[in-house]
Amino acid sequence: MQKQKYKTINLATASEITKFTEIERSLEMRPLFHITPPHGLLNDPNGFCFFNNQYHLFYQWFPFDTYHGMKHWMHLTSNDLLNWKRHGSKITPKENYESHGAYSGSAFVENNNAYLFYTGNIKKGSSRDANQCLALLDNTNAVTKYSPNPVIKSVPKGYTGHVRDPKIVKHNEHYYMLLGAQREADLSGAIIIYQSDDLLSWEFKGELDLQFSGEFLTGYMFECPDLLNVDGHDVLIFSPQGSKANGSRFHNRFNVIYCLGSINFEKLTFEVEHWDELDRGFDFYAPQTMANTPDEQTLIAWAGTDEELPSRQFGWINCLTLPRTLSILNRRLYQQPKILQSYSFNKRPLEINKTNIPIKLEQLSFSLDVNEFNGNIKISIETKNKKLLFSIKDRDIHLDRSQYNHHPEDWEFGSIRHHRTNYDITDIKFICDQSIIEIYLNNGRDVFTCLFFPENEEHRLNILQKEDTDMDIKLNYLTI
Structure with a gap:
């Protein structure tokens, strides 16, 4: 060696x-x-x-x-x-x-x-x-x-x-x-x-x-x-x-x-x-x-x-x-992300009350425009046995990849990242590309970069929120 x-x-x-x-x-x-x-x-x-x-x-x-x-x-x-x-x-x-x-x-x-x-x-x-x-x-x-x-x-x-x-x-x-x-x-x-x-x-x-x-x-x-x-x-x-x-x-x-x-x-x-x-x-x-x-x-x-x-x-x-x-x-x-300025995604409307939405992780972007936020949103990308979870409660944000325990550094430094904002969250953008996700809040005020390596299974997107949280959601795929 x-x-x-x-x-x-x-x-x-x-x-x-x-x-x-x-x-x-x-x-x-x-x-x-x-x-x-x-x-x-x-x-x-x-x-x-x-x-x-x-x-x-x-x-x-x-x-x-x-x-x-x-x-x-x-x-x-x-x-x-x-x-x-x-x-x-x-x-x-x-x-x-x-x-x-x-x-x-x-x-x-x-x-x-x-x-x-x-x-x-x-x-x-x-x-x-x-x-x-x-x-x-x-x-x-x-x-x-x-x-x-x-x-x-x-x-x-x-x-x-x-x-x-x-x-x-x-x-x-x-x-x-x-x-x-x-x-x-x-x-x-x-x-x-x-x-x-x-x-x-x-x-x-x-x-x-x-x-x-x-x-x-x-x-x-x-x-x-x-x-x-x-x-x-x-x-x-x-x-x-x-x-x-x-x-x-x-x-x-x-x-x-x-x-x-x-x-x-x-x-x-x-x-x-x-x-x-x-x-x-x-x-x-x-x-x-x-x-x-x-x-x-x-x-x-x-x-x-x-x-x-x-x-x-x-x-x-x-x-x-x-x-x-x-x-x-x-x-x-x-x-x-420069990609959102330069490229238009193929847009497909998504109803807010829908769960278990089939998705492809490659070339995917989805965004949430929060018109009225009442303090609780959970966004998960799931397979049959595992999930990557991004959650907001009041102004506390958690990104949890603990179910993907293939990151040895997580054993030492933890598999959850937490951040508390001093602002209301009105805009969330996810860009997914097979084994990497980039998450942008409020036009990039805060950004989370995360690698995760899901198995070759069907993936589903779940978005849960309080009834009085009003959001517009767009699910898009990029054609290169």
Whole structure:
């Protein structure tokens, strides 16, 4: 296993290639309009950008098995953020400066050039090191590694080898690189910043001071930092590993937060006006926003983190969320699935008093417009023996997948997610795609992402509510 773990795709044998082809053809448990790996393991989205009149997306990919191994960058392109074409691994870690994987990074687009920054992972026995590397994407979709790489060798003094996930932004004619890091002194998480005038030569500036107004966020590593502006607000997104549960928040193994506020690059401060969990569900990590977006700010994330999911038996694991557009209202970050803006579903009316409605889980969307809410709604997707339950009582929300006990992380972190809103719920949207469900409340004020792997049985939808709760329901199927 260890030998296979650090093998690159160009060394695949003929028998392995035959096996890969068989896995790719299998549709068992595989979502149809969420991105999945052809075979092997998918994790963080990388290099998400709009370039040369196309959307480009890469993701972390280990081709040979469903555990974490030698990470490649799989490349996809799209004209609509729904239908994607694979182009294979475009960053394959063959060089000494990336000897144990081409780890996560991001794109920066300027003057018709697309720069791909990533972390070259180095392991030396029980220790590790990290280099920050550059590759160039051209108009033919070819990717060429910059020579001489790396653009930043090793890690700055005071930090462990856990320095990774470069994000590039431009401010006042200077370029800034944000990196997730771990402090050497107490093994706690941080975000550090480098500065450049040409994207090639970088100077370490220091650590970003996150000013939380009396609150303190814990974690042993801050991964995948992202910085953008949404509706005139600076937004900092990152993934703190080791954050402690806080009320109903942060109950996953790894969590994601967003901070609204203002950044000062001269003082290296981010003054936080509001912060919260980005997704309330089970399966949402390492989000990345689109560079050079042609319209709204758009985000996509890894739906996974558990290495023991049932799809392993079919040779693949994990998927990405749908792309989500971002907006801010009343100092809160809203997320809306791009698919509902761009595509019309085949609409079929559904009577409110009907139960045991036969449904197909793939390509399904259903929405509830709550005209008058009296505090109690239960929505379940059921087979003969199991159900996935989403319930609202007053303003308390529960998402329960306990009957699908195939998630080992649930044994440790729980199989129910709870959130109490401070608003009345008037709009609920479900998007189902075989083994993933995304739930959007009140136009994306809160979002729940959930993987579940039902057996190949007939599924039924049940919606129960108090008699004096008035709702309009639409059940739709997407035709791709």
